[in-house]
Amino acid sequence: MKTYCFRFFTLFVCFCFAFQGCAYHGRIHRGIYKHSDYSDKIEARVMVVGDKFIPEQVTFSDRSFTFQVRDGVSVAVADALATLFTEVDVNDADKGKEYDYIVEADYRASVFFESRLYITNVIYAKEVRFPGLSTSLTLTVRNPHTGYAVSRYHHEESTLLPTEAEKPLLFLTGMLSVLTLTLLSPLYLQANGHYMRKTLEEDLRLSLRSIMPEMKENRMNFTRDHDTEKTNVRVDGKFIPFMKATVYIYTDNAIGSGFFISPDGYILTNAHVVGGARDVSVILYDERNLMDKTDPVTKEGGQATANKVRFARVLRKNKSRDLALLKLEGENYPYLELETDRSRYVTGEEVAAIGAPRGIEWSLSRGVLSAARDNNGVDTLQTDAAVNSGNSGGPLVSLRSGKALGINTWGRVAAKGEPAVQNLNFAVSAYEVGRTLGVHQPLSEDKTFFE
Numbered sequence: 001m002k003t004y005c006f007r008f009f010t011l012f013v014c015f016c017f018a019f020q021g022c023a024y025h026g027r028i029h030r031g032i033y034k035h036s037d038y039s040d041k042i043e044a045r046v047m048v049v050g051d052k053f054i055p056e057q058v059t060f061s062d063r064s065f066t067f068q069v070r071d072g073v074s075v076a077v078a079d080a081l082a083t084l085f086t087e088v089d090v091n092d093a094d095k096g097k098e099y100d101y102i103v104e105a106d107y108r109a110s111v112f113f114e115s116r117l118y119i120t121n122v123i124y125a126k127e128v129r130f131p132g133l134s135t136s137l138t139l140t141v142r143n144p145h146t147g148y149a150v151s152r153y154h155h156e157e158s159t160l161l162p163t164e165a166e167k168p169l170l171f172l173t174g175m176l177s178v179l180t181l182t183l184l185s186p187l188y189l190q191a192n193g194h195y196m197r198k199t200l201e202e203d204l205r206l207s208l209r210s211i212m213p214e215m216k217e218n219r220m221n222f223t224r225d226h227d228t229e230k231t232n233v234r235v236d237g238k239f240i241p242f243m244k245a246t247v248y249i250y251t252d253n254a255i256g257s258g259f260f261i262s263p264d265g266y267i268l269t270n271a272h273v274v275g276g277a278r279d280v281s282v283i284l285y286d287e288r289n290l291m292d293k294t295d296p297v298t299k300e301g302g303q304a305t306a307n308k309v310r311f312a313r314v315l316r317k318n319k320s321r322d323l324a325l326l327k328l329e330g331e332n333y334p335y336l337e338l339e340t341d342r343s344r345y346v347t348g349e350e351v352a353a354i355g356a357p358r359g360i361e362w363s364l365s366r367g368v369l370s371a372a373r374d375n376n377g378v379d380t381l382q383t384d385a386a387v388n389s390g391n392s393g394g395p396l397v398s399l400r401s402g403k404a405l406g407i408n409t410w411g412r413v414a415a416k417g418e419p420a421v422q423n424l425n426f427a428v429s430a431y432e433v434g435r436t437l438g439v440h441q442p443l444s445e446d447k448t449f450f451e
Contacts (some may be wrong), residue, residue: 028072032201033079033208041086042222047099047144048081050074050090073204077105077139080208084216096144101222106138109200114160132160133199137207141221151221153211157203239352239364242397244334246354248283248361249273249312249393257355257394258282258326259404260335261441265328268433269393270409271317274324282310282328285362321378321436322409322428324393336395338430338441339403345372345381345429353385353408353425355394363391369405372429379432380409384423387411396427406430 074090081103082088089099096102112132136156142149236243246259249269256273260266267282274280312326339345349369357363367385374380383396387408395404406427433439 028076028197028201028204030072030075031079032072032205033076035080035083035209035212037083038216042084042219044085044100044222045087045098046081046085046089046101046103047096048074048078048088048090048103048105049093049096072201073105073107076204076208077103080212084212084219096142099144101150102142102144104140104142106140107135107204109133109135109203112158132158133196133203134158135200135203135207137204137211139211139215151215151218153214155207155210157206159199159203234362236362239354241334241402242336242352242354242364242395243362244285245336246285246362246394247328248288248356249280250283251275251277251280255356255359255390256392257390257408259354259393259395260333261338261404261439262335263333264331265312265333266439267312267326267328268395268404268407268439269324269326270407270428271319271322271324273393274314274317274326277314279311279313280326282312282326283361284310284333288361316437318436321432323407323433323436325437325439336397336404337402338433338439339398339401339405340430340434340440342372342379342429342431344398344401345369345405345431347371350399351383351385351405352397352399353383353387353391353394353427354397355387355391355408357386357388357390359390366399367423367425370423375426379429381406381427381429383425383427385425386423387425387427404430407433 078088078090091099093102110133112134114132134156135158136154139153140149141151141153246257247267249256249258251274253275254273256269258267258269258273261268310328312328314324315327316325317323347369351367351369353365353367355363357365365386367383370382370384372379372381381396385396388411391408392410394408396406396408397403398405406429408425408427411425
């Protein structure tokens with residue numbers, strides 16, 4: 001009998017140690033959204049894309065929680081949409097053209113900590129950090145035949161996770177883990193994971209309950225005569241040559257702009273835009289609608305990747321001058337000429353800064369060239385044309401000659417306590433590009449773009 005007891009105890013100990021440091025693997029349950037149907041449903045066949053997601057991994061303290069969100073989120077979204085549309089299915093992306101609309105659901109979660117100060121006695125105070133979950137749900141409704149986004153809805157939730165004092169199960173499993181010298185810590189892990197999963201489900205339910213009334217309120221977007229393509233038309237007029245020569249650049253860690261300086265795909269941008277990447281993703285002006293047709297994130301910390309992605313290789317980079325030269329394969333790209341003659345940087349000349357401020361791609365701001373300056377050995381142009389995060393790497397163009405005077409680099413931001421700073425922005429000059437990167441173009445005759 002003693003032998004059997006000893007063997008059982010040995011197997012039990014081995015089993016517990018085998019699960020030390022293991023991850024909680026949970027799945028968001030189906031059918032979490034329950035709501036009565038709206039009285040006047042929209043006559044349309046809607047498909048929720050069900051094959052575009054990877055498990056969402058959330059790390060809490062020294063334990064890892066992995067949630068399979070694919071089935072649960074897609075079905076929960078379909079349940080919600082079924083209260084407003086006459087027919088809703090969950091299907092693979094390649095089946096989308098059989099429906100009137102497709103819906104892409106992007107559900108993300110991350111852990112945060114909220115600190116609170118507790119006074120335990122007159123002379124002692126203790127700071128306690130409470131964990132919480134921050135979640136976001138984005139629903140993008142598309143016309144499956146054109147790929148245009150009909151509408152997009154977004155909602156965020158932040159919820160503190162329960163503490164051991166609030167949930168007896170956490171306290172009990174935690175005490176058992178301590179008493180057994182952490183042999184039963186998998187039980188404590190499972191208990192924490194259970195409450196985290198419930199929190200995810202509740203936040204998802206709240207997000208859907210916030211989004212659905214907004215979708216009903218904007219039901220005119222789903223009428224048959226609603227032509228989405230008309231709302232995506234841009235009238236860039238005389239600025240089209242500048243827009244087409246400008247590209248949108250993104251990496252895993254940053255977004256920015258750049259512009260072609262040759263028809264065979266050489267691109268200038270800032271070194272801080274490309275960072276440490278060897279290749280960067282590039283979107284062209286004529287393919288800008290692809291930016292609205294993005295797949296979900298395919299790797300941790302990554303940016304969404306467009307269906308048709310162009311990659312440019314980083315050829316040269318100078319961090320001290322904040323310059324980088326890229327190469328995109330292909331030919332016949334529209335490009336800008338560089339104004340490398342420093343004597344033509346005339347104070348007061350009208351200029352335009354083109355780029356993607358805050359990710360709002362192909363935006364243009366106008367101003368004047370305030371001054372040409374030497375900034376710690378870097379030839380720099382000061383302008384009052386707005387330059388924001390995302391403008392970096394885009395061209396600062398002369399509206400007289402149509403040439404690129406420089407590369408938009410940064411705008412002066414007010415320090416804490418200072419009044420707001422306006423009209424103080426900078427670009428690295430094209431002259432600096434020539435002497436730093438050795439870039440020389442066969443410049444054509446001067447011409448006036450706007451007569």
